[in-house]
Amino acid sequence: MNLESIRMAVRGMLANRMRSALTMLGVLIGVGAVIILVAVGSGSAAAAAKSLEALGSNTLTVSAGGFGAGARGGTQSRGITITDNDVTALSDKTQLPDVSAVIPIVNGSTSSAASFNGASTTPGSFIGTIAAYSPVRNAPVTAGRFLTDDDIANHNEVMVVGTTFAKNLLGATANPNALLNEQVQLGSQSLTVIGILKSKGSNGFQDQDDIVILPESVVRDFYTGNTGTVSQVIVQAETAAATTNVQAEITSLLQSRHTGSTATSFRVLNQASLLSTQADSNRTFTVLLGSVAAISLLVGGIGVMNIMLVTVTERTREIGIRKAIGARTSNIVSQFLTEAVLLSLLGGLLGVACGFIGSHFTIVGVKPVIETYSVVLAIGVSLAVGLFFGIYPASRAAKLRPIDALRHE
Amino acid sequence: MSAPLSSVADPTTANPTTANPAAANPAAAEAPRRRPAVIELRRISKIYGVGDIEVHALKDISLDIERGDFVAIMGASGSGKSTLMNVIGCLDVATKGRYRLAGTDVGNLTDDEQATIRNRRIGFIFQSFNLIPRTTALVNVELPLVYAGVKRGERRDRAIAALERVGLGARIDHMPNQLSGGQQQRVAIARAIVTNPAIILADEPTGALDSTSTAEVLSIFEELNMERRTVVVITHEDEVAVHAKRVVRFRDGEIVSDVRQATIRGLPPNVSSPAHAVRSIA
Structure with a gap:
């Protein structure tokens, strides 16, 4: 992937602006979703941890009664x-x-x-x-x-x-x-x-x-x-x-x-254990949000592959012309692969930008906290998506015989 | 105002982009022994399909084309002339037979080596121009040089020179759809000659052009031929064929006639004097 194939890929992208923009949009949404959803998850975790810490991690709360505040009595043991x-x-x-x-x-x-x-x-x-x-x-x-x-x-x-x-x-x-x-x-x-x-x-x-x-x-x-x-x-x-x-x-x-009285006649709440329980449930929440976002990133990736396949089919004639005037298989592969990678990388970077902008707003009462790992992960995945989903269409494009590609209408 | 290309004496060996000694040396080695034909076809057959639906597009064709010749290959649709052009241009491989291009046996080459041959030795001109859409004339003409590994600055200079040569110096930044058919075909010719190839291979180059553009394109071919470049034109139009030094007619995959209209070393038949071709085409 040298400077020449990047230049050629940029030309290809500019020549098909609408399609390039739509492809990038898919990746953009995936990456943006990963960053924002992970930020919301960790934001709510941070808020909960902060409020529990405010109670003091070395404090215990002793309250009367069994479950719930006050003596409810009933069939369970009577609260003290x-x-x-x-x-x-x-x-x-x-x-x-x-x-x-x-x-x-x-x-x-x-x-x-x-x-x-x-x-x-x-x-x-x-x-x-x-x-x-x-x-x-x-x-x-x-x-x-x-x-x-x-x-x-x-x-x-x-x-x-x-x-x-x-x-x-x-x-x-x-x-x-x-x-x-x-x-x-x-x-x-x-x-x-x-x-x-x-x-x-x-x-x-x-x-x-x-x-x-x-x-x-x-x-x-x-x-x-x-x-x-x-x-x-x-x-x-x-x-x-x-x-x-x-x-x-x-x-x-x-x-x-x-x-x-029994152990259920009153409650002794340990803030430290509450804190860790809270942290666990928040982690689950973040993972859940993260996987939803990851799926959207995957869908974005399949979008890239789909567009690249359509691109290859639509541009078969162009591939034929390029081969007729001396393009080697590797030239064609690197052009299409570079296009796919650039599209998803650009989409990824725009998605990061959207993620950063979106994380400035309070979402469902939570102030999102951007996690560095989610940004790195999202960009990494979008690059990988471009490489992975770009290879198949690119190799399909390059394997065509020049005469078959040229005859394609 | 035609600006001559950098080297016109012998396109086969003067090609500055030649980086493949294996492809260049056999021609040099054979040169003293016998004047080699730049295109040597020996008992070439091309069969499409298998069994009952077998189609013999080319039947045992043998044809030599010498350097500096201007050959029109004629025939009706389906006569096999396009298949021949694909074989000569290394766009397709023959089913049987041997094909040597400038001394190199093409049948033994890998895909990438064939790509190099197309890039260095052959300039293609197609009926439908086959320019890359939404890409400027300059970038289209530069493209073969990109694949040849020519540096940016030199590439640009050579592409501009080639476009000026075909009279399109003022339109280098136009997209194909902003150019007339004749202009597009001239861009395609500039792209074909920018690598300084030994052979210009044109498939119905005037098929989609009006009579004025046809005349322009033919006069460029005559000029190129007068620079001792080999020009092979596939056509079904007699008006095109009269410009060629030699006319080969095809029917049903076989050569039915082979007529020489002018000597290889002389001028093309329609050119009365060398000055005739040197005229403004802009």
């Missing part, structure tokens, strides 16, 4: 209720030496509407907790401050809010920080906004910014009543490696404290 005493026991360093923090969470009523200056909204999540929630759940504030131990101890009527919640009250284009130090009516109670949480985005299930966080004591005072129970406990292990150990310890501790 986690009490303040359980929280105290979990915090006991002598029993659970690897635990570094225990954060109780009391869910407020999700039907509590908030209102401010005439606007009203219902927070997606409404929780009461303690000051340590912020570092453990990786929930810093961008303005104001988080809850302090004093807020909990003094039952201060304050709250920290997420940006979506703030925007729902202020308007979508408003700066959420404007809600700072304002009095917001939440249910029956008026509370002072003392902090705005840093935005976390969606975790794929819900908007993590549509949240209000109150002192645990205040939630009990005004919304749930002082039942002495908590909805969830977040337990942070000293290290990520210790989480599995801590998970077992918590399970046995809670079982011993609640007589008659």
Whole structure:
């Protein structure tokens, strides 16, 4: 494949512009699809991994009840209720030496509407907790401050809010920080906004910014009543490696404290194992998308072969002329093969360009992340497609006897 | 305004593109012994099909054509004259018999060697011009030189010289469909002579042309012949045949007459003086 055959192939392509463009389109779509679909797959994987990492990979979530939140009872084993005493026991360093923090969470009523200056909204999540929630759940504030131990101890009527919640009250284009130090009516109670949480985005299930966080004591005072129970406990292990150990310890501790309870009476979720499960399912998703795209690339390749076969048939006379004036078999092979390779390579490069452009848009809520391997793979495959599907038509073209080719009409 | 080609004295040995000593040497070796015919056909037969549907397109033909001759091969459609042209031009191989072209036995050559022979020794001119579509006149004329491995700059110069020679110097960038039939045939002639071949092989070259273009093409053939190039024209038109030095008639795959109208070394019969052919064809 020398410069001369490239020049000749380019001339051939230019002489048949429409056909060349259509051939390239097939490869373009295949390559573009591979890049975009793989990017969507890895984009959603990255988003999910990020949201799980935001929870902290060395944290465990202990929730009451069997399957699903709350005690459902029924035929399955009755769920237990986690009490303040359980929280105290979990915090006991002598029993659970690897635990570094225990954060109780009391869910407020999700039907509590908030209102401010005439606007009203219902927070997606409404929780009461303690000051340590912020570092453990990786929930810093961008303005104001988080809850302090004093807020909990003094039952201060304050709250920290997420940006979506703030925007729902202020308007979508408003700066959420404007809600700072304002009095917001939440249910029956008026509370002072003392902090705005840093935005976390969606975790794929819900908007993590549509949240209000109150002192645990205040939630009990005004919304749930002082039942002495908590909805969830977040337990942070000293290290990520210790989480599995801590998970077992918590399970046995809670079982011993609640007589008659079984392993299904409560749930201890390990974020690390969730993360790996999530990663696995995302990989499956990416592979699935990738194979759909690979099939389209294959179809594009067969398109190239089809067009090359048609080209050879249509240009049989031309091949005859070329042979009559002295073209060798190898000249013809390299011309047609070069045409096929150039068509698919150009189509591939255009497909990469389309893939890059397409990946700038958010697709079904996912910000695509371009994977280098998919670009390399797509270009490699498009080249291989050109070579593989170009060889047969090219050799068919070259084997014709000059007189047979010339007589062809 | 005809610009002479770079070398016209002896196209067989002066061909600057000759890179195949095996093909060139036998001619040189035989030269002192006897003046060799550039085309030597010995008992050539061509049979199409097998069994009951066998068609004998050529029946035991023997024909010598000497260098510098201008031969018209005539015959009705189906007389075998086109088959003969294909055999002479190495586009097809004979079923039986021996064919030597400029001293080389063509029957023993591989496909690629035959391609080289077509490229270096033969210039083809077809009834339907057979230019590559959607490709400029210049690129069409350059093409044989591409396959001969001639460098770009030289190729372009030689192609332009050949196009000027046939009076198309101003139309080198025209596509075939932007040219008249006569002009297309002249592009085809430029393509045939650009490699400086020993033999010009024309199959019904004027079959698709009007009388003016026919006259132009024939006068180019006469000029080429006066440069001692061998010209073989396949035709069924008597107006074409009168320009040839020798007329061979075919019927049913056999030669029925072989008439010499002028000497090999002399002028073509329709040319009264050497000046006659030197005229503007642009």
